[in-house]
Amino acid sequence: MxxxxxxxxxxxxxxxxxxxxxxxxxxxxxxxxxxxxxxxxxxxxxxxxxxxxxxxxxxxxxxxxxxxxxxxxxxxxxxxxxxxxxxxxxxxxxxxxxxxxxxxxxxGATTQDIMDTGLILQIKSVLNRLEQLLTDLGNACATLCEQHAETIQAGRTHGQQAVPITFGFKVSVWLEEIQRHYLRLQEVKKRLLVGQLSGAAGTLATLGEKAPFVRKRYCNLLGLNEPQGPWHVARDIIVEFSNMEATISGTVQKIAKEIANLASTEIGEVFEF
Structure with missing residues (x-):
């Protein structure tokens, strides 16, 4: 520091x-x-x-x-x-x-109103970036599917060669996972990109009858959805975001591991050029 x-x-x-x-x-x-x-x-x-x-x-x-x-x-x-x-x-x-x-x-605000809203603004930027990365990865896989629709390779089960498949067929499995992740991201956005302004005990009583109007405008100014109620102690949407990130990471790790295996000297079925 x-x-x-x-x-x-x-x-x-x-x-x-x-x-x-x-x-x-x-x-x-x-x-x-x-x-x-x-x-x-x-x-x-x-x-x-x-x-x-x-x-x-x-x-x-x-x-x-x-x-x-x-x-x-x-x-x-x-x-x-x-x-x-x-x-x-x-x-x-x-x-x-x-x-x-x-x-x-x-x-009229409380500490967590500002901390939670600030965190959601950071996550909003992350989701925008993640959406772009998923789009780029999906487009790359779609291109490989088309280019290698007839590129023959061995299909494997339990690590042993089985029936013939194509590399494009293999990549199509990756593409479907990426497409599902993209759809999950759109669903998560609806629940996650929500502002927080509820006051110390969740009632926003310090703003009186104007509280709902202030909260609505506050969220609108920040480009966030208005919450249905206070979520100071409801952290499930943050956990949902983390779970989605972990699931996407699992797919990317699987793809990377499979590419590394297929590129090994003993197999040599994929390579950079």
């Missing part, structure tokens, strides 16, 4: 930049995390201003201040350890930069 509070992830994950997809890695940097939190605070202020809960000019000042480049992050994580939550030191710094508008920062 340097003097600005930035964590050098490469120290702890030395192979990340070797095997990871850089655009996906960028979605989970410290900067991306702060950016998600600040976008949530900014959207909250604007939504509340539109409902006349806070003055419009105060919301504008908060929006102008809500950028990571505006904040002094020195000792940020030490303060976080003291209080147990990162949003308190974040709000304190944002309020300081916002000046007279600082007293309206985080108005």
């Amino acid at each position: 340097n003097n600005q509070g930035n964590v050098n992830y490469g120290i702890f994950l030395p192979l990340l930049n070797v095997y990871g997809d850089q655009k996906t890695i960028d979605c989970f940097t410290q900067e991306a995390m702060f950016d998600g939190w600040l976008k949530a605070e900014s959207a909250l202020a604007r939504a509340e201003a539109e409902e006349s809960i806070i003055p419009v000019e105060m919301a504008e000042k908060i929006e102008q201040a809500a950028h990571i480049s505006s904040l002094d992050l020195k000792d940020f994580w030490e303060e976080t350890r003291n209080v147990g939550y990162p949003i308190i030191p974040l709000v304190n710094r944002l309020a300081e930069v916002a000046g007279e508008a600082g007293k309206y920062v985080h108005w």
